[in-house]
Amino acid sequence: MADSFAISVILVLLLLQCVLSSPPYIHSVDVDKHESYRLSWGFDDKEIQFEVVTNATGYIGFGLSPDGTMVNADLVIGIIKNGHSSLKDYHGSDNGTLLEDPVQDWTLISANQQNNQTKLTFKRKLITNDKNDMDITGDTMRILWAYSDEEFSVEDFKVGGYKSLYLLQEKRPEIPIPDNATKLLIAVNQTVIPDDTTTYWCQRIQVPAYTEKMHVIKISPVITKGNEFFVHHMLLYECNTENPVPDDEKGHRCYGENMPDKWESCRNLIFGWAIGGSDFPLPEHVGLALEVTDKNRVFLLEIHYDNPERISGQLDSSGFEMVLIPARRDFDAGILEIGYGVILQKSLTMKIPPYQTTFRYQAVCNSNCIYDEYPNPNRNSAIKMFAVVLHGHLLAKQIIFTHFRNGRRISTIAADRNYDFNYQESVFLNKEIEFLPGDAFKVECIYSSTKKRQFTWGGFATTDEMCLVYVLYYPKMNAISCTSGITIHDSVWMKNNIENVVQFQKQEVAEEFEKSVNGIGRNSSFLTFCSDGNSLITHKHNSEDISILRFRIPETTEQPITTTEESKAGIGVLNMFGFSLKSLLLAGVLLYLVIP
CATH class of the missing domain: 2.60.120.310 (Copper type II, ascorbate-dependent monooxygenase, N-terminal domain)
Structure with missing residues (x-):
């Protein structure tokens, strides 16, 4: 009797261990337009678990990709045949050829097939330290998917498509709706x-x-x-x-x-x-x-x-x-735009040269511009941000938002080093970020223009570019923007650069131009503009602001902030790229007047 009781206890403990060690599925989404591939997943601080349900009976493919293609992708193929199941780890070569990994890092948990439907459950460590695997981070992840009723072969394998997702977003909390809503x-x-x-x-x-x-x-x-x-x-x-x-x-x-x-x-x-x-x-x-x-x-x-x-x-x-x-x-919540000002005059706006693998733009907002000109109407309450969204266009590859105090970086508020214009979702911060008078915020955007043969300008069109962060904060202020602008002192030098685009194939030419359009070159200077939508205030940068411009965030695997259970808010989408046209026009006029 005692032995059977002990065995029962052990079985219960093993079952509990299995349940507790398996990340629950907190997200679920259809990845194809026919709703034939349902992806669910959950994660903890070490590993992530996926479940795929499809209407296919041949094989299921799942993968991670740097750009939505097979090139250097990290894939896993699951097969159920004659009652037997298998899961193999593959990767895409430099030319997109599918190759089996020497090290198998994916683990098959379960597989079953009935009524012409296949369900596959598998998991992997977030970081495997395998050169053929992609790290799973808080950045935008491009998910590859594939399924077929045909028998799997490496030679005939094709990806069905890709979908960008934040895999490491915590589940948003349920907010009770009051009776008077x-x-x-x-x-x-x-x-x-x-x-x-x-x-x-x-x-x-x-x-x-x-x-x-x-x-x-x-x-x-x-x-x-x-x-x-x-x-x-x-x-x-x-x-x-x-x-x-x-x-x-x-x-x-x-x-x-x-x-x-x-x-x-x-x-x-x-x-x-x-x-x-x-x-x-x-x-x-x-x-x-x-x-x-x-x-x-x-x-x-x-x-x-x-x-x-x-x-x-x-x-x-x-x-x-x-x-x-x-x-x-x-x-009351407010929305503040921080980044590089979208100026309507092409002579004053962003200018991204062609042929560049990486080209940076930086913008700094000194909060004195806001506090001095648009005082907080709730003087007894500190300004606190609780959510952000990073916004660029088609050339943008990385966007990093950093907080400085007394000229020193105190935190990376948010970062996406695998940015996708087609997937922009706001993230509630782990904790509310308080910004004080004198604090500065830097937005750094990295673009790739290797396929371009002419300059790309800053602007509202999708084919133009932006470098912005939209901050959701409280209590609401009158200010709606704190953006940067550059004045170029040598207009002849700028004109010659824009007309002679072929020279930007030379690294030294691109580097000199990059410094100048970021306000740290010999031909330029840097200003911040604050606006409430009706007026525009110019704020000259101090030495600390200039040092922030010269400081570049190193390339690291640091993950952007994602939500936690302690967060008071959930996750939403905040695709915010509107701005007061009146203040943009004022910015263009003011920049025009201050150019020597």
Whole structure:
């Protein structure tokens, strides 16, 4: 009797050990548009576990890739045949050929097949120290997927596609919805998705005014069923209420000739979402404020449709659902743009030369520019940031956001050393970051322009570039931006460089130009600009700011901050690249005036 009891105890302990040692699945997503490949995963501080469910009965492929291709990729192939299962570790060579790894680092946990459906569970250490494996970090990870009913062969293997994901994001906490909460849907209505491969569609939407101040405590994407792979990202702006929406007003392509001029007033970004993202619950002590107004509130919804197969007649009613409560939370949230200013004049904006494997741009925000010119209205409350989003365009490969105090780096707030323009998701910080008068923040962007043969300019278009970080913080200030700009003192030198692009194949030419456009070369100087959307203040940098520019963050495996269970907020998407056009114009004029 005692022996059987002891055996039972041992079995229970072994079962508990198995359960506790296996990371739970905290994320799950369909990676292909046919919803035929479901990926779920969970992780701890040492390893990550995946589960793949497909409708294929031949083999399942899963991998990690630096750029979404087979070149230097890290792959694993699972096969179930005649009741037997196997899992093998492969990698892609420099030319994309599939090769079996000498060291097998993936572990098969379980495999089963029934009703023409295959389920595969496997795990791996986050860092294997195997030259053929990719480290799994907090950076954007490009996931390769493949499945087939055919028998697997190395020669015929092809990847089905890739999807960018943050694998090491903690699960967002559930936020209880109060009984007095209301919901507000802001969405397009049966819009026909254009049959172009890429379309930016804008629609103004009018909602009734509120008689009391409201706090938005949660924003969720609402994607029309069946359109999950058409709707790439969405942005929501608040508009000037002086321009009401006529009953017959229709949507337009954004930024085109037919977009009404009065829509330019819709630059107060409220929220953004990108494919792969989820709900955005705010911390329990913070809310996005909707102020009282005597006029109907007007929003602009911008949707980026992706239609590579140019399908016609697809209808869409996607948008956002806001959860609102009367403004009882302690603080209003604000959004602050930090980085390199997007100047409308090409002579003053970012200039990225062609042929470059790595080309850096740096920007520094000295918080004195904010505190001196736009004092905190809540003087008894320190300014604290709780979430950030890193934003560049197609050439951007790395974005690093760093905090300095007294000229010394105190932390890397966030970093993505495998940046993907098509996947931008905000991250709530492990702990709220307090920024004090005199603190400085540096944004460093690294671009690759090897395929370009002309300069790439800073600007709003996808083919232009940006180097920005959007910070979600509280309590809200009047300032909306703290950005940098460069004045070039030798316009002839700059003109000659831009006209003679072939010379940038020489490393020494590119390095000299890189220093000058970052304000630390002989031909340039550096300024910071702060704005509240109506006025623009110039702040001259001190010696500490210049030393920050000269300091370069070393290439390390340091991971960006991801959420923890102690975080008071969840994960959301914050695809924020709107900015006041008025302040941009002011920046261009001011820079023009200060150039000798």
